[in-house]
Amino acid sequence: MKHYDLSVIVTAHNCAKYLTTCLNSIQVAMGDKFPQCELVLINDSSSDDTPALFEAFAAGRSNVVQYNVAFKNIGKVRNFGVSQARGDYITMVDGDDQLKPDSLVEIINFLTTNEPDMLITKLTEVRDSSSPVNHEPMQLKQITTDIAIKKYLIHQAFQAHFIGKFIKRSILLRCKFPNYICYEDAFVFPEVLKSCKDIYFSSTGPYMYFKHGNTLSSDLDEEKIKLCRNGLDQMSLVLKGDYKFLQVCHWIEFINRNHLTISKWKDRSSIKQNIEEVDTLPFLLHPAVRISYKRKLIKVKKLIRSW
Numbered sequence: 001m002k003h004y005d006l007s008v009i010v011t012a013h014n015c016a017k018y019l020t021t022c023l024n025s026i027q028v029a030m031g032d033k034f035p036q037c038e039l040v041l042i043n044d045s046s047s048d049d050t051p052a053l054f055e056a057f058a059a060g061r062s063n064v065v066q067y068n069v070a071f072k073n074i075g076k077v078r079n080f081g082v083s084q085a086r087g088d089y090i091t092m093v094d095g096d097d098q099l100k101p102d103s104l105v106e107i108i109n110f111l112t113t114n115e116p117d118m119l120i121t122k123l124t125e126v127r128d129s130s131s132p133v134n135h136e137p138m139q140l141k142q143i144t145t146d147i148a149i150k151k152y153l154i155h156q157a158f159q160a161h162f163i164g165k166f167i168k169r170s171i172l173l174r175c176k177f178p179n180y181i182c183y184e185d186a187f188v189f190p191e192v193l194k195s196c197k198d199i200y201f202s203s204t205g206p207y208m209y210f211k212h213g214n215t216l217s218s219d220l221d222e223e224k225i226k227l228c229r230n231g232l233d234q235m236s237l238v239l240k241g242d243y244k245f246l247q248v249c250h251w252i253e254f255i256n257r258n259h260l261t262i263s264k265w266k267d268r269s270s271i272k273q274n275i276e277e278v279d280t281l282p283f284l285l286h287p288a289v290r291i292s293y294k295r296k297l298i299k300v301k302k303l304i305r306s307w
Helices: 016-036 050-058 074-084 103-114 145-154 169-174 184-195 222-239 244-262 269-276 280-285 291-306
Strands: 004-012 037-044 064-069 087-094 118-121 124-126 140-143 165-168 199-202 207-210
Touching: 004 016, 004 074, 004 103, 016 037, 016 050, 016 087, 016 103, 037 050, 037 074, 050 064, 064 074, 074 087, 074 169, 074 184, 087 103, 087 169, 103 118, 140 145, 145 184, 145 199, 145 244, 165 169, 169 184, 184 222, 222 244, 244 269, 244 280, 244 291, 269 291, 280 291
Parallel strands: 004 037, 004 087, 037 064, 118 199, 124 207
Antiparallel strands: 087 165, 118 165, 140 199
């Protein structure tokens, strides 16, 4: 079985409109490192030309493999992709996004030379596809697991998305995604962070995240809200009592956005307890808590009084 330095898992559901540009951008991003990399293309239940476009791209490229699945479940898709990948490292790309030209060359050199557990890079959000985005060299900094968890909980430098992250395959084989239609990343990412001892962060990165409108996690219904709640419960289980106030910020945001739905749940008492147990003054004085969450705590405490 051939060995690769990096496996790029591309997931797509009805992405034909964007897919050719996405795939070409990945090959250009790899530059002369293309033979050292593998592309794992996974079409999940598409009804458009996605399967044909994947098949056409894979044709004649021995390092590109294509799969058609009918999971209708991004958690299952990601686990399947990891199980099929053969690279030392894995990164993930959504079929409607792109990578910057030549951006993976530097990353592959860094990964093979330094062998970190995880490299986290900052995403570039793109709202106007006509505006060119140039690749910038990485701005690398080694960070401890403790700092990485804090940065994640503060939710400014990076979030739970697995796009723009390069993780040892051995770690992702241990840390399984739940079989969720969304929020699968938020559920497993705290466990991945705790499993990594050698972490680097770059304030620049290769990934262009295109804001096309509604996503699985933005078009919320009650089922998705419950999956989000499961992710927060898992975060509390994995991180336990550490970073208490920073974890509370996530519960505050969850209640603030979804309080009308949560107020009708019979099992809402444990959610309410996460806020009632907060000692308000120390929370308001905590330097790592963003001002916006300090304001929202007061609002949320009022909201839950009627529960």
